[in-house]
Amino acid sequence: MYRTSTCGELRLADAGKTVTLAGWVQRVRKMGGMSFVDLRDRYGITQLVFNENEDKELCDSANRLGREFCIQVTGVVNERQSKNANLPTGDIEIIASQLNVLSESETPPFTIEENTDGGDDIRMKYRYLDLRRPNVRKNLELRHKMTILIRNFLDSKDFIEVETPILIGSTPEGARDFVVPSRMNPGQFYALPQSPQTLKQLLMVSGFDRYFQIAKCFRDEDLRADRQPEFTQIDCEMSFVDQDDVINLFEDMARHLFKELRGVELPAKLRQMPWHEAMKLYGSDKPDLRFGMEFVELADVLKGTGDFSVFNEAEYIGGICVPGCADYSRKQLNELTDFVKRPQVGAKGLVFVKFEADGSVKSSIDKFYSPEVFAQLKQAMGAKDGDLILIMSGDKANKTRIQLCNLRLEMGDRLGLRDKDKFECLWIVDFPLFEWSDEEQRLMATHHPFTMPNPDDIPLLDEHPERVRALAYDFVCNGIEVGGGSLRIHDGALQEKMFGILGFTPERAMAQFGFLINAFKYGAPPHAGLAFGLDRFVSIFAGLNSIRDCIAFPKNNSGRDVMLDAPSVIDDKQLEELNLRIDLNQ
Secondary structure (H helix, E strand, O other), rough: OOOOOOOOOOOOHHHEEEEEEEEEEEEEEEEOEEEEEEEOOOOEEEEEEOOOOHHHHHHHHHHOOOOEEEEEEEEEEEEEEOOOOOOOOOEEEEEEEEEEEEEEEOOOOOOOOOOOOOOOHHHHHOHHHHOOOHHHHHHHHHHHHHHHHHHHHHHHHHEEEOOOHHHHOOOOOOOOOOOOOOOOOOEEEOOOOOOOOHHHHHHHOOOOOOOOEEEEEOOOOOOEOOOOOEEEEEEEEEEOOOHHHHHHHHHHHHHHHHHHHHOOOOOOOOEEEEEEHHHHOOOOOOOOOOOOOOEEOHHHHHHHOOOOOOHOOOOOOOOOOOOOOOOOOHHHHHHHHHHHHHHOOOOOEEEEEEEEOOOEEEEEEOOOOOOHOOOOOHHHHOOOOEEEEEEEOOOHHHHHHHHHHHHHHHHHHHOOOOOOOOOOOOEEEEEEOOEEEOOEEEEEOOOOOEEEEHHHHHHHOOHHHHHOOEEEEEEOOOOOOEEEEEEEEHHHHHHHHHHHHHHOHHHHHHHHHHHHHOOOOOOOEEEEEEEEEHHHHHHHOOOOOHHHHHHOOOOOOOEEEOOOOOOOOOOOHHHOOOOOOOOOOO
C-alpha cells in the first residue's frame, strides 16, 4: 500500500503505531541534528521527524527534499513536545524510518499555502497547483457536499434526474450562443445550451412531472466576477403546480442547505418583494437587504422649491441617508462623486447634504435652497443630526435608480455593512413580462418567451404589453440573483401570441420553436420551473467575491483557459473537414 493513513487523521490515540503516509512536501526545516518535514495531502498536514543521530543517510535524504516533492514515508506516531494548536494533527509527529521519493518537483511558481504570493493569472495558468491550496480545495469540497445535499433533497421530493443534450439547435433570443459546426451536415451548426429550458418543458409534456439536472450551460457573454462562459445550474421543472408550490418547495431546499452547510436558520417564511418595490427602494431587482439606506424620492421636496436647475429639470430625484457620516471630508465626498461619474455608473454628478451634529446644515446646494426646504428634506429622509444625505437625479427614473443603487452598495462596502457571514434572502416577484431593448428597438422577454403572463393582465397583451406582469420569481441572497424561474405557458395559442408580440412571424416561430408548439397540442400539463446557479450559490456559502474559486478549472476575464491555452487556432485540415475556411489576412 502507498499509505495506511492520511495526513489529516492521526491523533494522540494513535501514538506508537507504525504508519505509512504519502503526499507533498509543504516545507523542510533543519534544526541542529534534526530535520522536520511538513507533509500535505488533501486531508491535512502531518509533521515528519528525521534524526541525524539515528539515521544520517535518511536525514540527508530528507534535507534534499524540495517543496512539492511527492513522497512516501513510514514511521512511528509520536507525541510532539512542541505542539501546534493550529493543526488538527498538531499533537503528534511521525518519527520517520523510511523515505521514498515518488516524484520530484521543480520549484513551484508560487507558494502552495492559503496566503499565496501568486496573482490570479499565474494561479490560473498553474491551476493544478493552485488546487493543492487548502482554501481552494475546501471550496470544491463544499461544492461537492452541496450537490449531494441537493440531489438527496430533490430525490426525497420525487424528482427524477434526467440528462438533456449538450448539442442542440440555436435560439437567437437571449444571450449569444456558442455554436459547433457539424462535419456531417456541411454549413449547419449545433449550439451549446444556454439552459435546458425547452427540453425540460418537453419532459413535462412527456409526463415526467418532477425533473432536475445539475446541468452545464453555456453563454457567450462578457464576463464578470459572477459570470463564466460555462456554468452549472441546478435545473428543475414541475407539473401541476402554481407559483406558491414552487416557491415553497425551493425555499425549503434553500433552508436545508443553509442549515447543513453554514448552520444558519433562515426565517420560516422568506419575504416576497414585488419588482416595482425593489426598483423603487433599492434600484435593483436583486437588492442587498443586509443594510438599510432605502431610496427616498425627493421630487416633492426639491423640484421647484429652489433655483437649482438640475433638480428642477429632472424626471427623478432620489436620495439615501448614510447614518453617522456627516463628518465625511471634502476629499471623501469628492471620491464618491468620482465614483458615480465612472463610465460603469455613468452619473453626471452627486449632491450631498450634511446634517451636522450641532444641528447646522452644510451642502453642495445650500445657496439654492432655504433652511425650510432643508428641514423638509431632513424629515422626508428620516435623517438625524450627524447623518449624511446623498442625492442623485436624472431624466430617466430607472436609469438614475440604478446609478443610486451603485452608490448605495459602495457605501455599504465602505462602512463594512455587507458582512459575508450574514445572509438575507428574499423572492422578487411580479416582474414585467417584457422590457424595451434600445439595441433591438422592440420589446424583449424579460426572462424568456415561455413565461406565463399574470392571468389578470392577459387583456393588456394587445394594447399595453409593457404593463403585463409575469408569473416569474427570482431567489436573491445578499444582493446576488442566485436563481429564478416562472410558470410556463402551456397553451399553444397563448404561446403563439407571445411570439407575435416579440416580433416573430408565424413562420419564424414554427422554424425555431415548432417542436414545442406542436408538443403543446398533445395535452401539455400546467408546469413551472426554477434554476439556481450552483457556482453563485457555492460562492455565497464560501464567502467568495468571485465564482472562479469554486470552479475547478475556470476561465479568465477574457474567456480564456490560460492553462489549456483555449480557445486556440485549429488545423487547416479540421477546418476543411468542417467546411469552414477562414482567411486571417482579410
